[in-house]
Structures are given as C-alpha cells and as structure tokens.
Amino acid sequence: MFSQFRAGKPVPKPMTYLKCLECGTINSRPFKDGDYVFKIVEEKCPKCGSNKMKIIGIYVKEPQKKQAQSRIVSRRA
Amino acid sequence: MGLFGDVAGMLSFLQFAPQQDLISIVTSLIWIVFMMIFLLYPTFSQRLQLGYILRDLERRLNRLKAMRDEVRARTLETLKKYAEKGVDVGRELDNLLLSFMIEPESMDPYGVVYKLEHIARSWEDTFEEHVKAICSKADRERAKTLTNLVDVARGMDYLYRVVRHYYLLGKKTSNVYIVLQVQMLIPQLMEIAEAYRQASYAFMHGQPIGDGVGVLAAAKLVENMEKKTYEIAKDTIVHETSFEGRKLFVLRAAGPGGAVGRPADGLLKILESEGDRVKAIIMIDAGLKLEGEETGKVVEGIGAAIGGLGVEKFKIEEASKKRNIPLYAFVIYQSIGEAITPMKESIAKAADEVVERVKKLITSKVEEGFSVIVAGIGNTVGIGVT
Numbered sequence: 001m002f003s004q005f006r007a008g009k010p011v012p013k014p015m016t017y018l019k020c021l022e023c024g025t026i027n028s029r030p031f032k033d034g035d036y037v038f039k040i041v042e043e044k045c046p047k048c049g050s051n052k053m054k055i056i057g058i059y060v061k062e063p064q065k066k067q068a069q070s071r072i073v074s075r076r077a
Numbered sequence: 078m079g080l081f082g083d084v085a086g087m088l089s090f091l092q093f094a095p096q097q098d099l100i101s102i103v104t105s106l107i108w109i110v111f112m113m114i115f116l117l118y119p120t121f122s123q124r125l126q127l128g129y130i131l132r133d134l135e136r137r138l139n140r141l142k143a144m145r146d147e148v149r150a151r152t153l154e155t156l157k158k159y160a161e162k163g164v165d166v167g168r169e170l171d172n173l174l175l176s177f178m179i180e181p182e183s184m185d186p187y188g189v190v191y192k193l194e195h196i197a198r199s200w201e202d203t204f205e206e207h208v209k210a211i212c213s214k215a216d217r218e219r220a221k222t223l224t225n226l227v228d229v230a231r232g233m234d235y236l237y238r239v240v241r242h243y244y245l246l247g248k249k250t251s252n253v254y255i256v257l258q259v260q261m262l263i264p265q266l267m268e269i270a271e272a273y274r275q276a277s278y279a280f281m282h283g284q285p286i287g288d289g290v291g292v293l294a295a296a297k298l299v300e301n302m303e304k305k306t307y308e309i310a311k312d313t314i315v316h317e318t319s320f321e322g323r324k325l326f327v328l329r330a331a332g333p334g335g336a337v338g339r340p341a342d343g344l345l346k347i348l349e350s351e352g353d354r355v356k357a358i359i360m361i362d363a364g365l366k367l368e369g370e371e372t373g374k375v376v377e378g379i380g381a382a383i384g385g386l387g388v389e390k391f392k393i394e395e396a397s398k399k400r401n402i403p404l405y406a407f408v409i410y411q412s413i414g415e416a417i418t419p420m421k422e423s424i425a426k427a428a429d430e431v432v433e434r435v436k437k438l439i440t441s442k443v444e445e446g447f448s449v450i451v452a453g454i455g456n457t458v459g460i461g462v463t
Contacts, residue, residue, distance in 0.1 A: 009271060011278045014285075014419045033282055036333035038296065038461040058285050058459055059425040 017057040018043065022050035031058055127253045130260050134244050137263050138237075144270050145237040148277045149174070152230040155281050156223065159212035169211045173227050174234045176204060194388040204228070218334030219283075221312070222458055225335035226280035229417070233273040240266060272414035279419045280335060285459035287415040287424050291361040291382075292460050294407075294431040295329040295453020300463045309346050313338035314462065320436070322445035324354070332457030340383065340452050341392035347450055348396055356447040357403055358393070359438060361431055362454040363416050363424075364408030373423030374410040375430050377438075382406035383454045405438060407431050420459075 014031045018041065025047040035041075039055045114121050153170055160166050178200040181192035208224045209215070215223055240259060247256035279286050285293070304318035308331065316327040326347050330338030348355055362382040366372065381393045381404055397404050409427045435451060443449045 009275075011275050012419055012421075031282065031284060036283065036459045036461045037285060037293065038300075038463050039333070057425050059420045059422050062422045 012060040014058050014060045016055055017059075018053040019056045020045035020048060020050055021052045021054055023048040026056070123253050124251070127247075127251060127256065130253065130256045131244070131248055134240075134247075134256060134259060134263065137267060138240055138244055141237050141240055141267070141270055144274050145233050148230050148233045148274055151277050151281060152226055155226060156208075156212055159215040159219065159223065161213050164211060166211060169207070170227070170230070173204065173207055174231050176200075176207075176231070190388055190391045193386060197386055197388065218332075221334030221336045222280055222283050225456070225458060226277060229273055229276045229280055233270060233277075236266060236270055236273070268414060272417050275414070275419070276417040279417070280458060283333065283335075283459050285420045285425075286417055286456055287411045287420050288363045288417060288455045289420065289457060289460050290363050290409045290411075290424050290428055290431075291453040291455040292329045292332065292457045293420075293425065293453070293455075294361045294409075294428040294435070295327050295451060296460060296463045297428055297432050298435060298451060298453075299325075299327050306462065310339040310342035312336040313340060313343045315343055315347065316463075321440055323439060323443050324351075324448040325439070326351075326448065326450045327453070328450060329453040330455070330457045332460040332462060335456055335458035337385070337454075337456055339389070340454060341389040341396075344393055344450060344452060345396055348400060348402075351448050353400070354448040355400070355402055355450060356443045357405060357439070357449045358397055359405045359407070359435055359449065359451045360393075360454060361407045361435070361452070362409075363411050365416075366410035366412060370410055371423075372411050372415055372421060373427040375427050375434065376408050376410065377434065378406045378408065380404055380406050382408055383452075403442070405442070407434060 015028045016031045016035045017026060017028045019026050021040075023045060025045055027046055035055055035058060037055055037058055041053050041055060042051050043053050044051050045053060149170070153167060156166050156170060178196060181189055181196055183189045204227075205220070205224045208227055209220045212220060212223050240263070243255055243259045246252070247259065276286065278284075299316045299318055302316075302318045302320070304316040304327075306314055306316050309315045309328070312331050314329060314331045316325075316329075318325050318327070328340055328343045328347070330336045330340070344358065360382040362384070364376070364382065366374070381390045381397075383390050383393065393404070396402075409424060409431065411421075411424055415421060415424065439449050439451075
C-alpha cells in the first residue's frame with residue numbers, strides 16, 4: 001500500500017529475544033504483534049522442549065562496528 | 078608601409094577579422110547585457126538564488142508530503158481496526174491532527190508552571206479520550222499506544238504544514254531570507270520527519286522505542302526481587318522493595334501500552350509518606366547525544382533527568398530542594414531519531430549497565446535503614462511490568 005511513495009529509508013525490524021524458564025536458553029525470532037518485554041509466552045524451547053518462555057528483550061540488532069574509524073570520532077566511540 | 082602593405086592588411090582583415098570581430102562583438106554584447114541587468118536590476122542575483130532555493134525546497138516538501146501522507150494512512154488503517162462500524166475515522170483523525178494546546182500567558186510568571194500543568198493535562202486527557210472514543214474496541218493498553226500513534230501523526234502533519242507555510246510565504250513575498258532559513262534547517266527537519274515515519278511503525282506494532290530505556294532499566298532493577306507493586310498516580314506505578322538493607326521505591330510508567338506517566342506526582346506521594354527517610358532520588362532517562370558520540374553510552378550526573386514541558390522537572394526539583402535530597406541522574410545517550418524509533422541493541426544493553434551502576438550508587442550514597450527513590454523515565458511502549 002505504501003510502496004508507491006518510497007519516501008524514506010527501510011524501517012528497521014526488531015527481533016524478540018526469549019529465555020526459557022526451564023533451562024535458561026536464550027533464542028530469538030522476528031518480532032510479532034502482541035510481544036512485549038517481560039511477557040511470558042507459550043512457545044517451545046528449541047533446546048529442552050519446555051513451552052514457557054519469557055521475553056527478555058525486543059531490539060534492533062546492530063551490525064558489528066568497523067575497526068577502522070575516522071580520526072575525528074573518538075576511539076572509544 | 079606603402080600601398081602593398083595596406084592591401085595585404087586589408088586582405089587579411091577581410092579573411093580573418095570578420096570572424097574574430099563577430100565573436101568578440103557578440104561576447105561583448107552579452108557582457109553588456111549582463112552588466113546592464115545587474116546595474117539596472119540589482120536584485121537579479123537574489124532572484125536567481127531564490128529560484129534555486131525554491132526548487133530545492135519544493136523537491137523536499139514533496140518528499141515531506143509523501144511521508145506525512147504515509148504516516149496518516151498508516152494511522153488511519155490502524156485506528157480503523159479498533160473502531161466500530163459507522164464511525165468516520167478519517168474525519169475524526171483529521172480533527173485530532175489539527176488539535177492544539179494554547180500555552181498560558183507568562184507576562185506574570187508567578188504560578189505559570191501550575192497553569193501549564195493544568196492546560197497540558199486537560200489537553201492530554203481530552204486527546205486520549207477522543208482516541209478511545211474512536212477506537213472503542215481497543216483495550217486500555219492498546220488505546221494508550223494508539224494515542225501515541227496519533228500523536229506521532231500529529232507531529233508529522235504539523236512539521237509538514239510549518240515547512241509548507243514558510244515555503245509559500247517565501248515564494249509569495251519573493252523573500253530570499255525566509256526561504257534561506259528554511260533551507261538551512263531542512264536537513265534536520267527531514268531527519269525528524271524520517272524519525273516520525275519510523276516511530277509510526279513502532280507504535281503501530283507496540284515495539285519498544287529508544288526513549289523507553291529508562292523504564293527498561295527500572296524494570297530490570299527489580300526483576301527478580303520480592304516487591305509490592307501499586308498504582309501511585311495516573312499511568313504510574315511504584316515497586317516497593319528492599320535492597321541490601323535500604324528501602325527501595327522504583328517508580329515508572331505502567332506498560333506495555335505507550336505512556337510516560339506522571340513521575341513527579343508519584344515521587345511527591347512517596348516523599349510525603351516516607352518523610353526524611355528518603356536520602357537519595359535517582360533518575361534514569363534517555364539523553365540527547367551530540368554528533369560523534371556513541372549511542373547507548375551511560376553517563377552519570379546530578380539533576381532531574383526528565384524531558385517534556387518542564388512541569389515534572391520543576392516539581393521534582395522543588396521537592397528535592399525543599400527536603401534537601403540529592404538528585405542523581407543516569408542518562409543513556411541517543412539521537413532524537415533513535416529516541417522515537419525501535420530500540421537499538423546498544424541502547425537495550427545499556428539498561429543492564431545502568432542497573433549495576435544504580436545498585437553501586439545506592440550502596441555508596443544511602444546508609445542502611447534509609448530509603449531511596451529510583452525513577453525510570455520514558456515511554457513504556459512494548460515494556461511490560463516485572
């Protein structure tokens with residue numbers, strides 16, 4: 001519907017990070033409507049098979065920072 | 078020279094001079110015309126510049142319009158999902174987009190903060206009630222997020238209308254200085270417009286935004302602690318717990334719907350009930366970074382870390398000064414765009430660092446047996462209660 005405009009940059013898509021309440025395994029999947037941080041969801045853990053997981057984070061994964069940076073930008077930055 | 082010399086000269090003139098002369102005459106004429114234009118029409122250069130700037134502004138204004146239309150269409154589409162049949166959502170949305178708040182008169186500044194608070198709260202409540210009336214099928218949390226979404230669309234619409242106003246005004250009056258000012262500001266305005274565009278996606282889906290990092294840190298601070306949680310002010314909750322012998326009050330807006338709450342009201346209520354036992358107020362908020370600074374960097378300072386109109390900040394400063402309680406602030410750096418778009422990894426990770434630093438500050442500044450208030454400031458969209 002909105003493709004006709006092509007007005008701006010692509011919108012970043014966040015990932016949902018889940019922690020298994022049984023074994024503590026952390027895994028991620030693309031964000032789904034209804035997700036929020038600290039929500040307990042009934043999803044199967046890929047490691048132990050338990051179906052109770054907690055959303056511990058929803059954020060956009062950033063690309064690894066390049067080693068060589070401009071001299072103007074601080075080295076710690 | 079003699080006759081021969083004259084004839085030879087004449088011949089060479091006939092062969093080559095006409096071409097050279099024609100070019101030089103035409104060039105000279107062009108220069109004369111230009112000089113006359115500049116002499117007789119001194120603002121010609123400005124006219125040229127005005128034309129160039131107006132063309133550039135028109136191109137950007139068209140882009141801005143496309144972004145405004147996109148955000149409006151997305152908002153409309155989302156509101157329609159939660160509206161009853163028969164409601165003219167488009168018309169209601171347009172009414173909301175044009176709604177406004179008139180700031181109080183400050184000729185006599187006495188009491189202006191409380192007048193501003195009254196007007197701002199009345200406007201916020203009316204705006205929220207209007208959205209709820211349109212989206213009667215939405216639950217409480219969703220209605221709050223939808224209010225934020227409409228607010229984003231309103232901001233985008235206002236930005237477009239202001240730029241269009243100065244473009245048309247400059248064009249109508251042929252005033253190069255008006256359009257020049259807009260041209261100087263337009264790169265930053267386009268950046269803000271892009272942030273609004275991305276923010277509309279975040280609010281449409283209920284995703285956490287960069288501004289929510291203060292709330293996220295506050296929630297993580299009490300995540301695995303035994304606590305008593307209750308609503309202390311509108312859209313504001315407090316977790317009452319203890320940490321290494323200190324009584325801890327963690328204040329934040331209620332989530333996961335988009336809200337910023339009323340932290341000052343909550344803080345004042347805690348201060349009233351706790352009295353002199355409160356030995357520190359710690360505030361956590363997103364802070365605007367300077368260009369070249371690292372996103373997600375945690376910095377520590379003194380003062381009330383809270384944005385907005387200034388009402389909440391004023392009340393917190395006043396209360397802390399009255400009781401002589403130090404105000405400590407933790408700020409997580411981000412740009413204005415990052416604050417209203419989906420939360421970045423570096424910002425989310427900064428919340429864990431803040432938690433550790435807050436714990437360290439509490440143990441070093443507050444003696445056992447006393448109380449401390451930690452306020453996580455920001456929008457709670459996509460962040461639930463622990």
